[in-house]
Amino acid sequence: MTVDRRVLKSQEAIKKAFFELMAEKDFKDITVHLISERANLNRGTFYLHYLDKFDLLDKCVEEQFAELMRVCAAKEHDQTHYPTFDSILTTTQYFEEHFMFYSCMLNNKGMPSFRDRMLDLMVKGIHEQINMSDINTGMNKDILVQFMASAIVGIIEWWIVNHMPVPAQQLAKELWTLLERNQINQ
Incomplete structure (x- = not known):
């Protein structure tokens, strides 16, 4: 249609x-x-x-999150079950491309629940993707997922609120290094 x-x-x-x-x-x-x-x-x-401004807001948020998930899923073509550099780069580039939306949502005093919704989305995505074997064997999956999601959302929020002080490519490299350092992406 x-x-x-x-x-x-x-x-x-x-x-x-x-x-x-x-x-x-x-x-x-x-x-x-x-x-x-x-x-x-x-x-x-x-x-x-x-229906009203709340319906408009909700539909805008849902559209952005659906697009974010589509973009991220497109890069997870190999079944590694953990992040790849390409998936992180694609995600940072997505946030860069949609800066106005995320900046409005994260900077607006009337939107405190937006960060929570973003965190919930990240938790869901990581929970579905994380590899609990190898280095993660014996760890509590919920704790590991919360750690990763909170860290990633916090970094993205910092990056957006501070008007992207580094390019998306550099942010992706830094995130990748942090994941490697913590042996999360192995």
């Missing part, structure tokens, strides 16, 4: 306006009226696509 280009154009205008406003204001101060005005659409058009 193809979606009408006008529908896609309206949705993109709404999302763009929403994230521009998120960069300027706390979520609680953003209204459907402000979003519609910024998108140069009427409120009726907004309501054709979204």
